[in-house]
Amino acid sequence: MFVDGATLDLVLRGLLLTALAMGWVVLLTRVNGLRSFSKMTNFDFVMTVAMGSLLAGASQSTNWDAFIQAGLAMAALFAVQYSAARLRRSSDKFEAMMQNTPIVLMRDGIILEDALRHTRVARSDLIAKLREANVLDFSQVRAVILETTGDISVLHGSDCSQDVLQGTTYIE
Structure with a gap:
């Protein structure tokens, strides 16, 4: 593709094509914007994996x-x-079709077992996320939400506005 020697061509091809492809991805990202590789939706995750491939x-x-x-x-x-x-x-309508709904796994210090079952989140994984969020006692937890991206958000403190929980689903 670049030179006659097989080994040298292999090395040059790997280096040059990778650099060209990376440059192309950077250019496309600059044109498309910062959201290109965000993790806001399932579609964004698929985009990132597909782009890597x-x-x-x-x-x-x-x-x-x-x-x-x-x-x-x-x-x-x-x-x-x-x-x-x-x-x-x-x-x-398109938003609802493309996007999962965030699900509340814990509310006001109470683990919602039905929500854990429905989402197939293990209680031990939930507790690990609580530790990561520096929760010292279940009573500190206002809400734990399984986000549309698969991330788990832990909201703790003295109060939690309903606005923050907008668009979430309760499974009881």
């Missing part, structure tokens, strides 16, 4: 056609993400 494929291309195809697939993925984000902002 396409970047690896581009870096390992053995000919220009394969490299260009991977680059075009990256651009298409960014275009789909941009379109999906616009649709989510403009349509509540």
